[in-house]
Amino acid sequence: MSNERRQTNVQSIDARALWQQEFDAAKKRGVEFTSLSGAPLKPLYGPEDAPGEFESELGYPGAFPYTRGVHPTMYRSRLWTMRQFAGFGSARQTNERFKFLLAHGQTGLSTAFDFPTLMGYDSDHAHSLGEVGQVGVAISSLADMEVLMSGIPMAEVSTSMTINGPAPILLAFYIACGERQGVDPKLLRGTVQNDILKEYQAQHAWLVPAEPALRMITDVMGYCARKVPQWNTISISGYHIREAGSTAAQELAFTLANGMEYVRRGKAAGLDVDEFAPRLSFFFDSHLDFFEEIAKFRAARRIWARKLRDTFGAKDPRSWMVRFHTQTAGVSLTAQQPENNIVRTAFEALAAVLGGTQSLHTNSMDETLSLPTEKAVKIALRTQQVIAEEIEVAHVIDPLGGSYYVEALTNRLEAEAERYFAEIERRGGVVPATEQGYIQKEIHRSAIAYQAAVERGSKRVVGVNCYVEDDKGPTIELHKIDPAVEREQHQRLAELRKKRDASKAKRALDEIHDACKGQDNLLERFVAAAHADCTLGEIADVLRAEFGHYKEPKIL
Amino acid sequence: MQMTLRKIRVLVGKPGLDGHDRGAKTVASALRDHGMEVIYTGLHQTPEAIAEIAAQEDVDVVGLSILSGAHMALFPRVRAELVKRGMGHVLLTGGGIIPQDDMQALESGGYAKLFGPGTPTEAIAKWIQGEMEKRWKAEGAQS
Numbered sequence: 061m062s063n064e065r066r067q068t069n070v071q072s073i074d075a076r077a078l079w080q081q082e083f084d085a086a087k088k089r090g091v092e093f094t095s096l097s098g099a100p101l102k103p104l105y106g107p108e109d110a111p112g113e114f115e116s117e118l119g120y121p122g123a124f125p126y127t128r129g130v131h132p133t134m135y136r137s138r139l140w141t142m143r144q145f146a147g148f149g150s151a152r153q154t155n156e157r158f159k160f161l162l163a164h165g166q167t168g169l170s171t172a173f174d175f176p177t178l179m180g181y182d183s184d185h186a187h188s189l190g191e192v193g194q195v196g197v198a199i200s201s202l203a204d205m206e207v208l209m210s211g212i213p214m215a216e217v218s219t220s221m222t223i224n225g226p227a228p229i230l231l232a233f234y235i236a237c238g239e240r241q242g243v244d245p246k247l248l249r250g251t252v253q254n255d256i257l258k259e260y261q262a263q264h265a266w267l268v269p270a271e272p273a274l275r276m277i278t279d280v281m282g283y284c285a286r287k288v289p290q291w292n293t294i295s296i297s298g299y300h301i302r303e304a305g306s307t308a309a310q311e312l313a314f315t316l317a318n319g320m321e322y323v324r325r326g327k328a329a330g331l332d333v334d335e336f337a338p339r340l341s342f343f344f345d346s347h348l349d350f351f352e353e354i355a356k357f358r359a360a361r362r363i364w365a366r367k368l369r370d371t372f373g374a375k376d377p378r379s380w381m382v383r384f385h386t387q388t389a390g391v392s393l394t395a396q397q398p399e400n401n402i403v404r405t406a407f408e409a410l411a412a413v414l415g416g417t418q419s420l421h422t423n424s425m426d427e428t429l430s431l432p433t434e435k436a437v438k439i440a441l442r443t444q445q446v447i448a449e450e451i452e453v454a455h456v457i458d459p460l461g462g463s464y465y466v467e468a469l470t471n472r473l474e475a476e477a478e479r480y481f482a483e484i485e486r487r488g489g490v491v492p493a494t495e496q497g498y499i500q501k502e503i504h505r506s507a508i509a510y511q512a513a514v515e516r517g518s519k520r521v522v523g524v525n526c527y528v529e530d531d532k533g534p535t536i537e538l539h540k541i542d543p544a545v546e547r548e549q550h551q552r553l554a555e556l557r558k559k560r561d562a563s564k565a566k567r568a569l570d571e572i573h574d575a576c577k578g579q580d581n582l583l584e585r586f587v588a589a590a591h592a593d594c595t596l597g598e599i600a601d602v603l604r605a606e607f608g609h610y611k612e613p614k615i616l
Numbered sequence: 617m618q619m620t621l622r623k624i625r626v627l628v629g630k631p632g633l634d635g636h637d638r639g640a641k642t643v644a645s646a647l648r649d650h651g652m653e654v655i656y657t658g659l660h661q662t663p664e665a666i667a668e669i670a671a672q673e674d675v676d677v678v679g680l681s682i683l684s685g686a687h688m689a690l691f692p693r694v695r696a697e698l699v700k701r702g703m704g705h706v707l708l709t710g711g712g713i714i715p716q717d718d719m720q721a722l723e724s725g726g727y728a729k730l731f732g733p734g735t736p737t738e739a740i741a742k743w744i745q746g747e748m749e750k751r752w753k754a755e756g757a758q759s
Binding site for chain 1: 632633634635636637638641642644645646656658659660662684685686687688689690713715732733734736737738
């Protein structure tokens, strides 16, 4: 080492000691310096906090381990897909909202279903009372799906469907709907969430117990690999785990653990990993802790690449890639001073973009009060457009790569995820860990810790525990669902059942019943049943009768 | 403030198909921390099932949580089922994503008070304790 170099090093050690001295002596603000997930944070990060070889830990975008992004060009070739989650009331009303969003520059569709649809009940089932069209669109049949997609070119637009328990049935409606529009299933592009494990853990819209549910998922993977090759067969979702209260590390760990379980199941069903793994996609939350979120996305890519290549033996690089959708954090929105939610959402969206997301939903400011109005949705979409067009952040790939802090966070999240993988393994895998309530308890523990932090004031929420204003009630206009939607759905279903070929419908249901007992691909049977105008509830009833109901473990 | 003689018994219920249980479980845990005896129904309960559990467990308070927009259909039905089982006297409360005019309508229909997003769990616990104390005092004066 030259004298000059040595001099600089000595100086920098002194400079660091000096800084530390000054830092220690200074008065600090009286808050807890922790991440949103409660992890302690140092005031300054340096090279010692981010060890690791550049090539093996980061590499280049589009190359293993994909820490810096899945495409070599990222947003220089193509911006992320702006995909606002929408759905309410009847298929006709949601079809109008879809067309509104496409007309304002949205580039993909994303469907929210109501609770009856999510739970596999027709709109006229007793359990559906008061729920029809409330949190999403009511789709009970192929006829409803045709209204939903009418006038929308299914060969050109990609559609995401957030549904899980009955996902294969809704996918069957979509495929059949495309066929009626004259679209070859090979041309259909989109995603069905179809991630049942996180339903048991966090979102809670299930249909049947884990084993038959997982069999239907492998049926979807097998069918789509042959017939709907551009379809993303599972969107492995951390979003709901996070919204249910988990930390960033738990979201990362449980999501990837679920993903690995689907890979194991696919392989166990005799599929080649490279046949289905490239069609697995992911869905994460983007919460308020800006840097922790960016690190989470980067860690997700690196962990998955390593697992798929080294543990599961995938050879196709597309199997190694985490392609993901992001939604900003619904739980971060406040009912108090709702306009502030626009700002929260903008920061969260920016984190998703800096983390390299493939598509993005930005929440509307009014979503803690009701489903969003058109005006609120438009502001949310425009927020993405401002990020894309005005602030110049999309020009540089992984712009925070090499930040001591972000690299340290990325390493820490990866290590925490590994600890959870080991614990889940110790419990016999994801399914037993979920059936024991372990994952749910972990999420609940974090939710309570966060609530306690807000109540003692160590986590500050503007308008809730600081800068509080007199509550004058909502200052913005709200979107209300017309109760007439439920009555209209009842009529539509009654007409459908009268009009259809009853013996053909019965035969299709009988064939599903037989396939449940055997090995035949269930999705294939669902597509046939969709064409025979069987309803969602009728198909789901066969599955419930054959496979039983899921019973949630008691954790409280 | 006079201490209550026995633990307040609370049923936290999730009626309907709604799967959002973070709020219900957070409130249930907090009420326990405040010394109450809390029974949580779990998800996807019918109004009949909730009223049945309330009657069997002879609770003092029923708190419902709905974030699915079905509150106007389900809250009144839970109350009707409670009344049917001779449980019309329980302190009825709840929360969720409920627009203000709906809250007012429910509050004039037998719900003592409903809570919205951002409410500290402390405030809910204190309110229940205050209401129960008033009731027990009134009962004591009568007997």
